[in-house]
Amino acid sequence: xxxxxxxxxxxxxxxxxxxxxxxxxxxxxxxxxxxxxxxxxxxxxxxxxxxxxxxxxxxxxxxxxxxxxxxxxxxxxxxxxxxxxxxxxxxxxxxxxxxxxxxxxxxxxxxxxxxxxxxxxx
Numbered sequence: 001x002x003x004x005x006x007x008x009x010x011x012x013x014x015x016x017x018x019x020x021x022x023x024x025x026x027x028x029x030x031x032x033x034x035x036x037x038x039x040x041x042x043x044x045x046x047x048x049x050x051x052x053x054x055x056x057x058x059x060x061x062x063x064x065x066x067x068x069x070x071x072x073x074x075x076x077x078x079x080x081x082x083x084x085x086x087x088x089x090x091x092x093x094x095x096x097x098x099x100x101x102x103x104x105x106x107x108x109x110x111x112x113x114x115x116x117x118x119x120x121x122x
Contacts, residue, residue: 045116 004012020028 045112
């Protein structure tokens with residue numbers, strides 16, 4: 001445990017008892033324990049994220065019709081109104097089509113915590 005022997009541990013407890021008093025020492029111990037536990041969880045999560053294999057994200061290819069230039073615009077005749085220009089798939093941002101098509105959703109803290117809890121149960 002950090003290379004601290006029994007005499008050093010007793011000396012630390014006595015100094016802590018003198019400085020903080022008998023009523024605050026258990027609260028201080030709980031706070032230190034919680035802090036160490038949270039630090040351990042965070043370091044385990046970081047190690048799991050670093051060691052996890054990266055899965056390549058496949059981008060769907062656009063249909064050939066969307067990639068091809070549009071046919072020549074028709075000129076309205078005397079009785080017709082001019083139609084607004086059509087929007088093509090190329091004008092839409094790629095991120096919306098990729099996220100909608102692949103179903104990718106970035107992980108949240110809750111989902112990462114749930115995965116870590118499942119791994120710890122095994």
